[in-house]
Amino acid sequence: MRTEDILATLRMFRDENCDVRTVTLGISLLDCAGPNLDASCRKAQEKIRSLASRLVSEGRRLFHHYGIPIVNFRLAVTPVAWWAAGHGAPGLVRVAKALDQIAKEIGIDFIGGFSALVEKGETCADRELIAALPEALSQTERVCGSVNVASSRAGINVDAILAVSFALKDLAARTADRDGFGCAKLVVFANVPDDNPFMAGALHGAGEPECALNVGVSGPGVVKRAIERLRAAEKRLSLGDIAEEIKCTAYRVTRIGELIGTQLAERLGVPFGIVDLSLAPTPALGDSVGEILQMLGIEQIGAAGSTAALALLTDAVKKGGAFASSSVGGLSGAFIPVSEDAVLAEAAACGSLSLEKLEAMTSVCSVGLDMVAIPGDTSAETIASLIADECAIGVINHKTTACRLIPVPGKRPGDRAVFGGLFGEAPVLAVRSGGERFVRFGGRIPAPIHALRN
Amino acid sequence: MNASPALNHTQDFIIAVMAQDRPGIVAAVTQAVFELGGNVTELSQTVMRGYFTLILCACLPAKLSPIEIQARIETAEPEMALSVCVSPYNPHPLFVPEEAAGVYFLTVQGQDRPGLIAQITSHLASRAINIEDLYTKTEEEKITMIFQIHPQSPRSAECLTLDLEALACELGIDLHLLHQDILRATSEVGAIRRLVRRTQGRN
Structure with missing residues (x-):
């Protein structure tokens, strides 16, 4: 083994914040459906307990064995609207509480799947779930929700977007004492992936097996330092050289996820699902996608060139990661969650990064308007318009986009919203209104012509 | 270590060689082994600050003593001033880690x-x-x-x-x-x- 390789791998863990950001066990709860809600909840809890009770302990054993930190242990379950139909919104709130209770019992920090997929239309259960979101997410600690409102095959369900936007406003009001933190646990998707391990949008979708372990790696710090070293070592660099370096670095980072995923799945006796390649930042210094962009020469994030730099980064990460893993899935790109990335938050605070530029950048990376704080008095229709724009990017480009918007009660543009921990803090960004009439038409934006692929 | 089919009554020897580095050392050592009727089965060498060191395993006629092998290799190219150490191979390792102990x-x-x-x-x-x-x-x-x-x-x-x-x-x-x-x-x-x-x- 080459000395340089050994020292490079050591650096990843010692100096560059490389870790496994999340291991997420996906569990099907379809067999928990039934006319008796208490029985359904009990069955769901028993199934989760039987499959996931060793998730944390085995993960910690693996940490002791390999010395690779696993930051979060999480669960993703079948969208609740699929298996808890017929019990009304109050019944679905009870389901959320049951999921919260079992998550706490087995020691995981978030459980995703309080979800509905309504891109083409809503069932009664879907409507009930959307109605239950404010109460369910404000009264539970660990439950995360998501609603898929659009897809490249079905178009954009504007009625659902409006309903979710009203739910968001309600949820923000219910968690006003924490700057509307409840909304940080709710993602609105276009083209939701069925195997995403990252919260808050994780769910165990259609076509997934009974149970699967998915892994999300992290490595913004590793990528940044790799570019930094390359810049220091080479006087004449082209963007192609940098892309190659990112690709090779992404390969190494992804291999760590693949190793941990396969080994942990084997220990738990469950199938290994996918590695999500996404570069997931944290508010910590040296763990930022914004810092990578700076290292690429974008001194002010949001300046002209930011979208191209992000496109280069995302593409190189995918190319390196795809070869490193037996199965890549989830979101796989680069996250730009404003509050969770200190450099992005700073760029937004100083006015360099606007909401419109963020939206442009989301067309080339893996999520969307993520952890964006907006004024508390933003109307539900304006929020719906923002979400519709983001969905349009996803639908037309055949990619996942998502919104995690937080209308912070009582706060105005320029104020600061503080969520704490990995959720960080961010300035409240101004939203330009004036397009509300468009979404008030309601209905569904038809699927784009290139949906007709058969 | 298995003996070469061409060799009857053979034994494996571990041979270490050290000398100031120059072209031809590996050739001299392996030629000497060959002329002794032996076959090199494993070999590892390195050079540090101009000094060469080598360790190899060779299958040689059992009648040869370590001293004979040493002398033959050292005298193969006297100007190389090879320093040679020869031991009969002991197939029973002194350190046997448990199967679950990783590297x-x-x-x-x-x-x-x-x-x-x-x-x-x-x-x-x-x-x-x-x-x-x-x-x-x-x-x-x-x-x-x-x-x-x-x-x-x-x-x-x-x-x-x-x-x-x-x-x-x-x-x-x-x-x-x-x-x-x-x-x-x-x-x-x-x-x-x-x-x-x-x-x-x-x-």
Whole structure:
């Protein structure tokens, strides 16, 4: 083994914040459906307990064995609207509480799947779930929700977007004492992936097996330092050289996820699902996608060139990661969650990064308007318009986009919203209104012509 | 070690050779082995600061004594001044790690000083940890060492992990332990399942 390789791998863990950001066990709860809600909840809890009770302990054993930190242990379950139909919104709130209770019992920090997929239309259960979101997410600690409102095959369900936007406003009001933190646990998707391990949008979708372990790696710090070293070592660099370096670095980072995923799945006796390649930042210094962009020469994030730099980064990460893993899935790109990335938050605070530029950048990376704080008095229709724009990017480009918007009660543009921990803090960004009439038409934006692929 | 089919009544010998480096040493040694009726089955060599060292395993006629083999190789090219050591191969290893004990890489980085290697290796020895390979490099009084180590048991690996921080403090250096699987995963091309299985199989 080459000395340089050994020292490079050591650096990843010692100096560059490389870790496994999340291991997420996906569990099907379809067999928990039934006319008796208490029985359904009990069955769901028993199934989760039987499959996931060793998730944390085995993960910690693996940490002791390999010395690779696993930051979060999480669960993703079948969208609740699929298996808890017929019990009304109050019944679905009870389901959320049951999921919260079992998550706490087995020691995981978030459980995703309080979800509905309504891109083409809503069932009664879907409507009930959307109605239950404010109460369910404000009264539970660990439950995360998501609603898929659009897809490249079905178009954009504007009625659902409006309903979710009203739910968001309600949820923000219910968690006003924490700057509307409840909304940080709710993602609105276009083209939701069925195997995403990252919260808050994780769910165990259609076509997934009974149970699967998915892994999300992290490595913004590793990528940044790799570019930094390359810049220091080479006087004449082209963007192609940098892309190659990112690709090779992404390969190494992804291999760590693949190793941990396969080994942990084997220990738990469950199938290994996918590695999500996404570069997931944290508010910590040296763990930022914004810092990578700076290292690429974008001194002010949001300046002209930011979208191209992000496109280069995302593409190189995918190319390196795809070869490193037996199965890549989830979101796989680069996250730009404003509050969770200190450099992005700073760029937004100083006015360099606007909401419109963020939206442009989301067309080339893996999520969307993520952890964006907006004024508390933003109307539900304006929020719906923002979400519709983001969905349009996803639908037309055949990619996942998502919104995690937080209308912070009582706060105005320029104020600061503080969520704490990995959720960080961010300035409240101004939203330009004036397009509300468009979404008030309601209905569904038809699927784009290139949906007709058969 | 199996004998070559062409050789009857053979025995394996381990031969170590050291000399000032120059072209032709490997040729001289292997030619001498060949002329003795032997066959080289494994060989590893390195050069450090102009000095050559080699260790090989050769299958030779059993009637030859280590002294005869040594003399033949040393006199093969007298101007090379080869220093040779020969031992009959003992197939029973003195160190047999437990199957579950993995291979690790211990990296050491810090200020060089006399006795540092002795201190670290004494600690490893006291934990029943075998050193399988060792690389050291000193630049401007900063030393980097990479030990490829094989603990006797998973327990001795755990003890080393627990000790590491205190040992680093005591010695005033940076110490880190990396499992071989991690390095194979990040440095080698191939399916992880296959790489790890191969590692575990070898352990």
